[in-house]
Amino acid sequence: MAFGAGVWTAPAQAGPRFDGWTVSCVDVAKSDPKPHAKAVATPPDCRAASQDAPAAGAEALSAAVTRGGAKEAQPMLAFSVRRPASPLARARLALAVDGGTPVRLAPGADVTVTPAENDPAVTEVRLSEGAARRLLPFLRRGKVLTVEILGEADGSVGAELALPGLQAAFAEIDRAQGRVDKPEALVALVGGGTPAALSGKVRDVGREAIPQRLRTVMMDRDCPVWDRNEDDPSFLADESFAADLGDGRTLWSIVCSSGGYNVEFALFIEDPSKAADRFETLLFATFLESIGWTGVDTLTNVAYDPDRKQLTAFEKGRAAGDCGVVGTWEWGGAAFRMVEFRAKEECDGVGEPGKFPIVFRGER
Numbered sequence: 001m002a003f004g005a006g007v008w009t010a011p012a013q014a015g016p017r018f019d020g021w022t023v024s025c026v027d028v029a030k031s032d033p034k035p036h037a038k039a040v041a042t043p044p045d046c047r048a049a050s051q052d053a054p055a056a057g058a059e060a061l062s063a064a065v066t067r068g069g070a071k072e073a074q075p076m077l078a079f080s081v082r083r084p085a086s087p088l089a090r091a092r093l094a095l096a097v098d099g100g101t102p103v104r105l106a107p108g109a110d111v112t113v114t115p116a117e118n119d120p121a122v123t124e125v126r127l128s129e130g131a132a133r134r135l136l137p138f139l140r141r142g143k144v145l146t147v148e149i150l151g152e153a154d155g156s157v158g159a160e161l162a163l164p165g166l167q168a169a170f171a172e173i174d175r176a177q178g179r180v181d182k183p184e185a186l187v188a189l190v191g192g193g194t195p196a197a198l199s200g201k202v203r204d205v206g207r208e209a210i211p212q213r214l215r216t217v218m219m220d221r222d223c224p225v226w227d228r229n230e231d232d233p234s235f236l237a238d239e240s241f242a243a244d245l246g247d248g249r250t251l252w253s254i255v256c257s258s259g260g261y262n263v264e265f266a267l268f269i270e271d272p273s274k275a276a277d278r279f280e281t282l283l284f285a286t287f288l289e290s291i292g293w294t295g296v297d298t299l300t301n302v303a304y305d306p307d308r309k310q311l312t313a314f315e316k317g318r319a320a321g322d323c324g325v326v327g328t329w330e331w332g333g334a335a336f337r338m339v340e341f342r343a344k345e346e347c348d349g350v351g352e353p354g355k356f357p358i359v360f361r362g363e364r
Contacts, residue, residue: 016172019165020051023172028069043069043177048169055159058084061147063161065136065170067186069177071352072320074261075186077132079125079147080116086155088113088123093149095135097142097163105131125149129319134258136190137239140167183314183353184321188303201306202243205252210240213279214252214268221266223256239263243304245331248272251311252279253302261319265302267311284313285338286325287359289345299327311336314353323347326356338362 015023025044047066055061059082067075081088091113096102105111110131116122127135139145142163149157170186179185207215218226239258243251250270257264267282274280286296300315309331317323325343329336342356 018168020162021048021165021169023048023169025176045069046173046176050161053159053161055157057157061159074129077127081123081157083121084157087153088151090152091149096146140190205240205242225255261316262300264298264300266298287343317347322351326353
């Protein structure tokens with residue numbers, strides 16, 4: 001399968017296979033074609049490629065998720081169509097998981113179509129960085145991805161891709177690139193890959209699994225994901241999760257909005273003993289050097305570790321992750337208590353979240 005989403009520039013030997021997905025990595029330093037070029041030790045560029053699937057309107061269709069080894073590299077998603085029956089110029093893309101509501105992407109900002117560099121028989125449909133980041137969490141739990149590509153001249157291609165194995169492939173890419181357990185790890189970006197999530201202590205919850213009371217609250221908020229005027233509710237609602245806090249209480253972390261590299265969550269504690277007032281909205285403190293301490297009712301890029309009973313959030317100042325704020329809160333049985341907060345306002349290409357300046361540290 002040919003690939004051309006901006007990071008794959010050299011052939012790679014096929015690596016491990018996870019169900020229908022194969023991971024391949026290439027050492028960029030060793031593949032530098034420039035004579036006498038000085039090799040630089042960098043993590044490899046990697047991709048997870050699906051098996052070719054039979055396609056209506058083409059010979060075959062496949063998908064690839066790629067990520068460069070550079071620290072600031074973001075995951076990319078592309079579909080390769082072999083010998084489409086009709087041109088796919090300015091193609092529109094519709095994606096649905098397990099028969100759900102399709103997510104539709106228009107050409108231009110979100111989708112580009114180009115011939116494959118190494119194979120003229122292949123047309124590549126590439127998603128933008130932001131679209132890929134929004135879609136990858138949508139794919140992680142499904143079984144079948146239905147892909148429909150509609151060309152401008154009435155040409156179309158349709159296929160179904162098997163999704164099992166994709167999450168394990170993401171974990172293998174993180175291992176190969178040395179990102180395991182780091183905030184920028186691929187499994188952290190798409191969610192659902194922590195041991196806690198796999199053990200059932202933290203569970204992904206789709207839109208329909210969220211309590212009706214919280215769904216109403218989210219619709220009443222200014223949350224784009226829950227805009228009641230949208231005919232096609234955003235798939236991002238399916239990035240929400242719930243965690244068991246013990247003593248019958250549940251932490252609900254519900255997606256409110258998303259940008260290119262930040263996903264914003266509203267958080268609630270459910271206490272069944274409080275009957276009608278069983279859901280409590282959580283408020284948090286945040287800090288910026290230019291403003292000081294303020295209060296917020298959402299957190300960004302949230303994760304919960306049930307073994308440590310710790311809630312973490314990392315709001316990126318930009319995609320590279322060299323600036324922003326990182327907070328850690330610990331569940332004490334009745335509320336979350338801040339135990340550490342780091343902030344770095346200047347985006348200067350230096351530093352990483354775990355080494356941002358500490359502006360608060362409490363007793364543990």
